[in-house]
Amino acid sequence: MTNHVHLVFRSAGEQKPELLTGDFTVYQQGSVEQAQMRKVKGQKIMKRMLEKLITMYIMNIQNKCSVWIGLATVIPVEGNNDIGNAKGAAVNVLHWAKNENDFREKVALQLSEYGYCLEELEDVELFDFSNSEKYNDDIDEKAEIVKKMKSLQWGTFYTFDQ
Numbered sequence: 001m002t003n004h005v006h007l008v009f010r011s012a013g014e015q016k017p018e019l020l021t022g023d024f025t026v027y028q029q030g031s032v033e034q035a036q037m038r039k040v041k042g043q044k045i046m047k048r049m050l051e052k053l054i055t056m057y058i059m060n061i062q063n064k065c066s067v068w069i070g071l072a073t074v075i076p077v078e079g080n081n082d083i084g085n086a087k088g089a090a091v092n093v094l095h096w097a098k099n100e101n102d103f104r105e106k107v108a109l110q111l112s113e114y115g116y117c118l119e120e121l122e123d124v125e126l127f128d129f130s131n132s133e134k135y136n137d138d139i140d141e142k143a144e145i146v147k148k149m150k151s152l153q154w155g156t157f158y159t160f161d162q
Contacts, residue, residue: 080115
């Protein structure tokens with residue numbers, strides 16, 4: 001059935017399991033209205049518990065670093081002639097980061113150290129090692145370098161003049 005959840009737990013120390021399940025008990029003696037009220041209360045409690053578990057899981061994932069990838073639009077700062085007379089370029093960038101915000105900050109900082117201003121960073125995602133053929137420019141090799149060296153890597157610069 002898709003309308004219920006099985007929750008398995010054990011009590012810590014001397015705590016009685018009955019006290020933990022009391023709020024989840026729906027079928028107690030009483031009127032149908034009281035049973036329905038207890039059911040709604042139990043559903044709200046269950047929803048809050050599941051939201052908290054999901055939040056904890058996401059926070060745990062976010063605290064672990066991984067390889068992230070995004071498409072950067074960069075403009076060279078004055079004095080940077082790496083891309084000739086082009087006004088800017090689009091380039092795949094990869095970096096080791098905890099989450100998307102961490103990735104964005106690290107990329108912007110490191111690109112500025114190389115003489116580029118980050119105009120835009122789009123299509124940001126965790127690098128998919130299991131499906132690396134979806135990336136071009138031998139990006140999978142660069143992702144392996146990021147994994148080992150924990151530093152910025154980039155693909156081919158596709159320049160533009162407008």
